[in-house]
Amino acid sequence: MPHFTMEYSANLGDAVDFSALCRVVHQTILDTGLFELGAVRVRAIRCDAYAVADLLEANGFIDMSFRVGMGRSQDDRKETGEAIFAAVTKFLAPQFATPHFALTLEIREIDTAFSWKKNAIHPRLRAQGG
Secondary structure (H helix, E strand, C coil): EEEEEEEEEEHHHCCCCCHHHHHHHCCCHHHCCCCCCCHCCCEEECCCCCCCCCCCCEEEEEEEEEEEEECCCCCHHHHHHHHHHHHHHHHHHHCCCCCEEEEEEEEEEEEEEHHHCCCCCHHHHHHCCC
């Protein structure tokens, strides 16, 4: 498990290639070497209803949440967060050129006592050496 979710304001839908951004985040997560390929999930969820700051229509946001299983050190989580935030910030440079954009990231550790999983992808990728 790592599950990465981006919620974004609908007004960014035409300005940001979210499929490409998901791939950037996916690769950045894999580049850390901390997570198995079959566990990585990255998704973007469009928010049609939102209110941002002073309510200008141009205001937009991406709120990123990264949920990881227990067992990674605080330093590993911090380095991963910094790598993801840097990659996403670079990708979104055009949005930061405006005074109407906000980006956030939070990493949360999942308590294994309250997390259930079943993954049929792992065996296939492990058999292929991935």
